[in-house]
Structures are given as C-alpha cells and as structure tokens.
Amino acid sequence: MAYSAMAVANAFIKRAQEGKLNGLTPMKLQKLLFFAQSWCLARGEEALMDDVFCRWQYGPVIPSLYHEFKEYGANPITASGGHIVSRGDKLVKVTPYVGEDDTESWALIDEIIKVYGDYTGSQLSAITHEDDSAWARTGGADGGPIENADLARYIHDNPHFAYYANEAAH
Numbered sequence: 001m002a003y004s005a006m007a008v009a010n011a012f013i014k015r016a017q018e019g020k021l022n023g024l025t026p027m028k029l030q031k032l033l034f035f036a037q038s039w040c041l042a043r044g045e046e047a048l049m050d051d052v053f054c055r056w057q058y059g060p061v062i063p064s065l066y067h068e069f070k071e072y073g074a075n076p077i078t079a080s081g082g083h084i085v086s087r088g089d090k091l092v093k094v095t096p097y098v099g100e101d102d103t104e105s106w107a108l109i110d111e112i113i114k115v116y117g118d119y120t121g122s123q124l125s126a127i128t129h130e131d132d133s134a135w136a137r138t139g140g141a142d143g144g145p146i147e148n149a150d151l152a153r154y155i156h157d158n159p160h161f162a163y164y165a166n167e168a169a170h
Helices: 005-017 026-042 063-072 103-116 121-128 148-157 159-168
Strands: 053-056 059-061 083-087 090-094
Touching: 005 026, 005 063, 005 103, 026 059, 026 063, 026 103, 026 121, 026 148, 059 063, 059 121
Parallel strands: none
Antiparallel strands: 053 059, 083 090
16 A cells, blocks of 8 residues: 655654654655655566656655645654544644554665664755756656656666665665
C-alpha cells in the first residue's frame, strides 16, 4: 500500500522531532522524499507514496507538500502536516502517518536518513540536478511531472545514487 506523501513527510518530521534528523527544512524534506521514493521503485517494490514529483527550479517537488510547509522557508519544520476535514458539524485536522507496524517503510526511511540526513537541503538539491538524475533527464525545471519509471531508471544510471540504492537492497 502506498502512503500519501504527507504521511511519509510526517515520518521524516517525527524522526527530526526525535533528534534523529537535523535541519529538516522544507527543501531537505522534499529531497529526502525523492530519494525514498526512488530507492523503493529502483528495488522493484511498490511505490512508497501515491503522489507525483514535479520538476521545479530547485529539484523534484511534491507541490501539495511545498504549500503545506512553505511557511517555514529555510527554517526547520517543527510540526507535522495534515489537512482539514469535516466530521459532522466540526472541522478536524487529520494528520496521516506511516503505520508503526510497517517495519519495511520505517527501515527505508531510516536508511535514507542514514545516507542523506547530514546533507543540507541545498546540497541535496544540487545532487538532484546532476546530469544523470531523473530531474535532469526528464526535462529540468519545466514544472512537469517525473514518472515513477524514471525515478527507478535514473537512480540506477547515476553513480551517486546507484551505490546506495543497490547496497541498501542487500
């Protein structure tokens, strides 16, 4: 089962709140999500998230998450994201999460943090702009979507990505 991007974003935010991930800015979050989705797809697994990345100026972005967390600017995110739903005569904030019992998804999230967590958002953005990345090979900053097949394909072609994706699969 694929999660919403918000649920996976909240998993990374949870790890940051636990002190296991420093400096989780909106840009860094977007790039960590990109690597998590790419690794999952490159391993031949079902997509981790049911959302699509778009090619924006600073790399791959899930627009709904951009709008959810843009108020933080270049500062660390301090609260989980969610959406408002109507329940009877009340409006309630729903905060989706990755299930605690989903050990495979949590293991992937923790592996992404282990490999990429010490990078800044700007450094991760630069990595996503490398010539062999899905962002670059599918059109650059034109706002268009990046297909999941391209996320899987180009992570294997890029030496910076392929080592980690292949090693983590073993």
